[in-house]
Amino acid sequence: MPAVSRGDAMRGLAVFISDIRNCKSKEAESKRINKELANIRSKFKGDKTLDGYSKKKYVCKLLFIFLLGHDIDFGHMEAVNLLSSNKYTEKQIGYLFISVLVSSNSDLMKLIIQNIKNDISSPKPVHVNLALHCIANIGSVEMAEAFGSEVPKLLVSAQANESVKQSAALCLLRLFRTMPDSMTYAEWASRVIHLLNDQHMGVVTAAVSLIHSLSQHSPNDYKGCVSLAVSRLSRIVTSTYTDLLDYTYYFVPAPWLSVKLLRLLQCYPVPDEPAIRGRLVECLETILNKCQEPPKSKKVQHSNAKNAVLFEAINLIIHIDSEPNLLVRACNQLGQFLQHRETNLRYLALESMCLLAGSEFSADAVKKHRETVINALKTERDVSVRQRAVDLLYAMCDKTNSEEIVAEMLDYLKIADYAIREEMVLKVAILSEKYASDYTWYVDTILQLIRVAGDYVSEEVWHRVIQIVINRDDAQGYAAKTVFENLQAPACHENMVKVGGYILGEFGNLIAGDSRSSPLVQFNLLHSKFHLCSPATRALLLSTYIKFINLFPEIKPTIQNVLRNNNQLRNADVELQQRALEYSQLSSITSQDVLATVLEEMPPFPERESSILAKLKKKKPASAQALEKDEEKHKKSPASVENHVETKETPPPITNSNSVDLLGLGTPAAAPETNNTNALWDVFGGSPAPEEQVIDVNMSKTEENPGVPAAGSEPPTTAANETQYLTKFLFKNSGVLFENDLLQIGVKCEFKDQYGRVGLFFGNKTPTQLNHFSASVTLTDDQQGKLVVATQKEAPSQIDGGAQVQHFLNMECVSLFSDAPVLRIRYNHQGAPHSVSLKLPVLINKFFEGTDMDATNFFGRWKQLGQPAQECQKIFQAKFPIDASSTKLKLTGFGIACLSGIDPNPENMVGAGIVKTKDLQVGCLLRLEPNQAARMYRLTIRASNGVLSQTLCDLLEDQF
């Protein structure tokens, strides 16, 4: 049966196309097209009304001209006219022209919408479908407004035929994407979900796509889809290929639908119900089993379809991340694909393995394939695949294999494609730093990195190596020696000169004992590169020279000559001029002592997040995330690694090529002000905390206070019910802390990062003066060193009758503490001594900072913090009526960010935050599950530091 009659419809069009194809040159083609455009224009403008057929023909010609890459600026009106034709084909062409050529802001939109309205209510399904297609293709806000309520009706109507339902589902999806918030179909939810049970597989396929998007937006409304999706999936995977007939594609039953269902299931956590969960696991096992069966066809389409399902199943297994057996099987399956002859499969296997490497259950299984992956890096012909191999090596790297992996990556870097070099450099830098067991290896690696791929080494990377060398005494001598050797190469990269200049300027003295690297040799070596370098590097070298004057007074005259050379003093670059002039003056007029002080060795850099990591995150959010995961894993592990990880998070980029302040002429704190050109904030790792008068509270003045009654007569202490006062301050920062007949104490606190400021307001309630008033804070042994409290403004020792005085404290939280500090107040009233002890409302939660994250992120982190020691759980009776909004208010007051739309159960509260202390920052996740019926709560807190989860749990227990 000849499917389509070729050529007989619209002969004019065929002729025109042939003409174009026969054109010998571009000019001839343009000429022919212009002639045709003129012809069509005149027809459209002509007095004679064109019949539908001609209009259709000309519109088709315009479409063809458009396809050739020419702008079409007329004909839109005629196309719109075609929409109202009662002939299907004319309508169809009209719609086609509009969906290809009319932009959503066209002034014809009103007319188009009117025509769509007519068609969408037509009794003929083909017309309805045309209209739905047009809505979906344009998908503008206007469309969403006009049809947002119409389309869902078609979707769930009992009369609509299958193809209309199918189109309506996708049309709705498109409109939903355009205006997600105004289109919540909560009232349709259950009917939409039940489309998963539709007889017609096409409807199910379309519906799954719709439900997928809707559940991402409002998971709770659509959570019912999980069980239906599982049972649908189960029916598909257990069917034989004859069951689904038309939907079997190369012997694979409904591959597309299976993939979509597996994707949908990744929106939700593993189903809790054992029956559904069991069925799902069974499905996944069946899919894995099927891969081991001999293929039913040798065609690539068969294996593609089968593997499309398999890869999606593996993604779901990774998402579930709690079935070790499945994870390992998945990994083995992927391992087989790594050596498959199909490039596509190798590519996808590498990609999926990256994800598997992040799961604790399969990480080891992934590492077994190290050699294969390294081999892929070397032998793969396709850059996309090699890129994936690099990603995987990065993801599977750990302490045991880091040296080999870094070495392989360095090796490959020499021949790597330009497109991926920069990223590889970042990755090598991060890995070598993270897993450095000794710093000689780290220094070697980075220097080698600069040697083989100097152009791709960004500022961050070489800043970083300098930070580490400066902060680590044990690496300095070696670093100096190695850079010196590297600089001896006849051609060395400018980045090497920068690193070399900086390090020799600081630590050149460490190798000066050897005659082969005597001061003069060092200087001559550096100076031989001077003329080849950019001004920024030269500026850095000038700073090195002045440092040399301090380190090696014996070569001072040589260096002064260089500084005073006209090449420097009259350099066109004003920065160089200034440095040369100032340095030469500095070296000639100041005494040796002053010089030594000014040019002292750089102080260690403050610790901060690695800027390299930040850069990678910017470039590749996904892979950086993988590393972050990793990092958190490391934080979990006990002290031995800790030390290591800490250094990796250590210093920020130190120098900025434009404003290298090797001298440290200003103090680090002053520098940001004196010199605010570039990312100076980064240069010194943020300004150090303003110095405040920190007094140790132990030496508080109570003891020496005159007028305190003599020993032996301890004043009557008002036993304030400390805890009762304290609990209400868990959730707020101001209020009345204490009150009795004589005295009222109000408190107001502010917290920012690890710093806190507490204002105390003492009110004398009596008409007479209180004298010998004193307030002091005592820290328990446990709190010593963890919390620093300083009095910023002290209350006067007399408080007049009815007056209020103020007392301000500054605090810094150094590390985690568990109990509140105690405030002790003494005063005399009418000659009688009084004393009050209260707990200050300063607990670790005050140093919380809420963090926002999405569901995937949240659950990912939640899983990572899965060790028993990191979790603390309490179950307790509700003390107050269970009310979501007040609970939320409390949690927010507690400092944690309440995250909505994360937990599939809307009753549950989840939150996330970071406790910021000077020494460490601890991420913390919380989940509070109320049980209305039993009037109970279950509180779970996970933090990378187990003590913190315990402390927070204790604080929050019985507060709801």
Added chain:
Amino acid sequence: MIKAILVFNNHGKSRLQKFYQHYSEDVQQQIIRETFHLVSRRDDNVCSFLEGGTLIGGSDYKLIYRHYATLYFVFCVDSSESELGILDLIQVFVESLDRCFENVCELDLIFHVDKVHHILSEIVMGGMVLETNMNEIVTKFLEQDKLEKSEAGLSAAPAKAAAAIKSIDLPSLPKDLKLPDLPKLPTFR
């Protein structure tokens, strides 16, 4: 979501372009050129997925393509689509074309742009997959074709006659159609 579907030949001549997100005409042409440069440089035995188009999407987007004889079929998709699934979809599209045109070749795509669009719209709608069952796709297309013929039979006769007369003016119509026979798409069993 599928952002765009492009079909072009080995010389980069566009044979089908369908964007599911609005781009101005200039940008569309640029995207086609860029995609052609990315894809045409690649050997036939390398993998069918590649990242790196700058105009569409950015890092979340992949080009998934297949090369059949003289034509490249390129789908530009985001990460919510399964790569192999899209490869299958390309195959479904091509097989559907093959069945609707009976051994489809590049010329069919040139002379029947409208029909190709209609077939595509049975498979993908607004960037999402509508139907994957080839029988269904072909049936719907044939229904439309029948409808077209019946409509044409009724009222287009005069117009057709006029067109036939007009075409006499063109001196070398038969020669026009003497186009090089393009290699057929791989046959499917």
